[in-house]
Amino acid sequence: MYIWSLEEYDDPELYDIENTGIEELAFLRMWSDKLGIKDKPIVDLACGTGRITIPFAEQGYNLIGIDIHEGMLNQAKSKTPETMSICWLHQDCLHMQVDVPVPLAYMVGHAFQHFLTNQHQNKFLQTLRNVLTKDGVFIFNTRFPSIEELLQPSEEVFWKSITDSQNRRCDIYTKMFFDMIKQVQSYVTIRRFYENEKMIEEKETKIDLRYTFPQELERVLLMNGFKVLHIYDGWREKMLSKDCYTMVVVCQKEQGYINYT
Template sequence: MTIQQHNTEEYDDPTLYDKENNLYTEDIPFLQKYASKAKGTILDIACGTGRATIPLAKSGHKIVGVDSHKGMLNEATKKANKLDLPIDWIQQDCTKLDLNFKTDFVFSVGNSFQHFLKNEDQDRLLSSVNRHLLQGGIFIFDTRFPSVEELLQPETEEFWHTYIDSETQYKVDVSTIAKYDALNQLQYYTTIRKYKDETNHIVNEVRTNVTLRYVYPKEMERLLANHGFEVLQIYQDWQENPITNNSYSMNYVCKKVSESYNDDSILSIVK
């Protein structure tokens, strides 16, 4: 994925990322349903350490994972090799994909869409996806719903959850600090992890920062249409419940119906 250099802290420790995210599997059955209809190679964009890529490969699907973060791809490769899974892992900027195949199924999950912070980044991502999709091909992705509760969080430390670190057996209390920039639709997150021993004393504290872009439903509708996609469904979760004003997520199922406009050409004309 395209992540600005200052925006990679949350992913610079792939092992930690897996500890905190590998148990999430709610999207896998949904993706499996569409993967079963795919006729060729499936493309996972912003694949990270392969959380969603590997289960689909285990089901027998031919799949390629693309990400810009070398460390995440190295971890994905290790995991796939242990399972003897023939997955191609490719390090590329997802806004400038240059692969030697087209597919009828592309997906990008884990709210990766939010890492494309500028309008130009979003344009180039969707144009890139369009170029690698066959006519009528399916593109599935998710992004957080810009609800009032999500955006207007207090700019103070808020407890999130606790887990046990599998290596040290320390209890890890995770909290966040969020600040929303309404003009740019950017949420600045600081994640704080406090490692506590058996006596509940803090033995280590790690802070990471990430910036996320929020997109409103009507804004997304126009954005996708401009890039040759028809929105087939919008769900609030992977159980296919319809989106509401109280949703936390927007899960899109789109179909390529036309070619995307060439945003690079448009930019050159504007200049």
């Protein structure tokens, strides 16, 4: 069984404080409306604490949230209004199952980068085919492998300050190491917590992220039975360019597919 790099997610409350944006939602709702599936189930893969799942469901859509991290799922459940029906599933995306195939699945927050090898990308996409309807759509984002992104400094760099749930100031620093052969970036986050300007705690977490180039994405999707409909620069449908930060990929399950992997 694959051991995931998940220690960055071991404090779900802090995760929610650091990650508040929902810029993906308008794009996902547009595609849901385009497919005419408001009454059909939609799967949020690697849903985490429900950052997108819950506001999506609040707009009247039928959501299923899948995540391997039980603590993140428990946080999502605790945030879900009692009047809202969301199906939360504690599953590994490499082996996930749903009761009924769905017409739309999405994976945001660059979670696709957790699949560190070609084999894991293939396995995920093969499993996803079994989750989708015959012409189901999959939408996901992954960071663009720009020079600036890959060659970030290996020494500590200040990112931002936040206030945690205990009203402590938390200064966040990052440092990164990129493996050019594996195309995997080891991303280290250092959090220093202060009370009355005195540092009282320091935490360091590490996460590994795979970078995949646009041509690689098209090939791996095609090899696993998906037709690429769009690759955008960001969630506002901009044309892909060298200055891109996040690639947004829209692809569709193809019929008549032969598994060559």
